[in-house]
Amino acid sequence: MPEGPSIVILRELAQQFVGRKVLHVEGNSKQDIGRLRNRTLRAVRSWGKHFLLEFDDFSVRIHFLLFGSWRINETKAATPRLGLGFSRGDALNFYSCSVRFIEGDLDAAYDWGVDVMSEAWDPARARRTLRAKPDALAADVLLDQDVFAGVGNIIKNEVLHRIRVHPESTIGALPARKLAQLVTEARDYSFDFYRWKQAFQLKKHYQVHTKTTCPRDGTLLSYRKHLGRAQRRAFWCDTCQRRYGTTEASMSVADGAAAG
DNA sequence: TAACATGTTACGGT
DNA sequence: AACCGTAACATGTT
Numbered sequence: 001m002p003e004g005p006s007i008v009i010l011r012e013l014a015q016q017f018v019g020r021k022v023l024h025v026e027g028n029s030k031q032d033i034g035r036l037r038n039r040t041l042r043a044v045r046s047w048g049k050h051f052l053l054e055f056d057d058f059s060v061r062i063h064f065l066l067f068g069s070w071r072i073n074e075t076k077a078a079t080p081r082l083g084l085g086f087s088r089g090d091a092l093n094f095y096s097c098s099v100r101f102i103e104g105d106l107d108a109a110y111d112w113g114v115d116v117m118s119e120a121w122d123p124a125r126a127r128r129t130l131r132a133k134p135d136a137l138a139a140d141v142l143l144d145q146d147v148f149a150g151v152g153n154i155i156k157n158e159v160l161h162r163i164r165v166h167p168e169s170t171i172g173a174l175p176a177r178k179l180a181q182l183v184t185e186a187r188d189y190s191f192d193f194y195r196w197k198q199a200f201q202l203k204k205h206y207q208v209h210t211k212t213t214c215p216r217d218g219t220l221l222s223y224r225k226h227l228g229r230a231q232r233r234a235f236w237c238d239t240c241q242r243r244y245g246t247t248e249a250s251m252s253v254a255d256g257a258a259a260g
Numbered sequence: 261t262a263a264c265a266t267g268t269t270a271c272g273g274t
Numbered sequence: 275a276a277c278c279g280t281a282a283c284a285t286g287t288t
Contacts, residue, residue: 002266002267003266003267006266049266049267049268063267063268064266064267065267065268065269065283065284066265066266066267066268066283066284066285067265067267067283067284067285067286068267068284068285069285069286078285095284095285096283096284096285098268098269098283143267145267145268152266152267153265153266153267154266155266209266229277229278231279232265232267233265
């Protein structure tokens with residue numbers, strides 16, 4: 001159930017397998033996972049919520065969707081979707097995830113500049129892309145993996161609170177400084193998420209996600225279960241998060257109730 | 261305990 | 275064509 005920062009943590013934990021040969025393959029994936037046997041893992045990479053295992057001429061792409069999980073040198077009770085066995089009984093096990101092969105060079109398949117966790121992250125390009133979407137909602141663009149690969153619903157809610165922008169603000173109505181903040185915080189909050197997750201302290205740092213009152217001013221937070229085109233949960237403070245622009249949809253829907 | 265949710269894709273209808 | 279809504283997938287948490 002990971003957003004981008006969790007995938008970065010997985011990538012770092014999986015680094016120990018780079019350069020080692022896959023000795024055993026198991027799993028209920030419908031892909032031709034048998035081809036992985038006796039192949040040497042060349043690199044582990046990530047792009048947004050994608051975890052990538054790179055071999056000589058192809059790579060394996062793992063996407064955990066909502067319920068996926070992994071174990072390193074351990075197993076769960078369930079059958080893995082894909083399990084890779086290495087020497088000394090070491091193993092990488094992936095559960096209830098999407099497994100796909102990517103043929104050829106990963107650099108040809110992925111645009112690293114849109115990955116908020118990447119060294120190649122390109123904020124100027126993100127701002128440019130957003131300027132071309134004036135009618136889109138702030139809550140929707142943050143979840144757009146073509147713009148902010150790795151951002152998920154938790155990061156979305158926390159970023160919007162941090163920059164004091166209402167989730168239904170329209171992008172075209174944001175002052176240039178706010179748009180720049182949105183882009184900056186998409187990355188900066190993701191790195192905070194990463195550090196807190198590593199320390200097993202992520203949830204206690206939530207400001208609005210799944211919360212009922214605003215830590216800034218004690219306002220009862222607003223909650224909507226299906227907000228925006230993405231139809232995802234939104235938590236926000238009507239006192240400190242300003243709504244820029246207006247949409248008919250937002251004004252006609254009256255189901256904003258207290259969270260929790 | 262039964263809902264629910266850190267996500268995405270496919271498909272049918274408009 | 276573009277867009278929208280719904281279903282499907284699958285499991286740990288509350």
